[in-house]
């Protein structure tokens with residue numbers, strides 16, 4: 001049985017999720033949560049950049 005790296009539970013299937021350019025193997029629950037958090041992080045980053053006056057500069 002594979003083990004989820006996040007919650008360390010035995011799971012039937014691991015899902016690989018890309019977070020910040022790295023792929024991680026997580027169970028379905030953790031994968032969903034990780035995806036959500038990655039989205040929130042991206043959103044807040046772009047909001048921050050707008051507030052600080054960055055316009056598409058990297």
Ligand SMILES: [Zn+2]
Nearest residue numbers: 004007027030
């Ligand atoms: Zn998990």
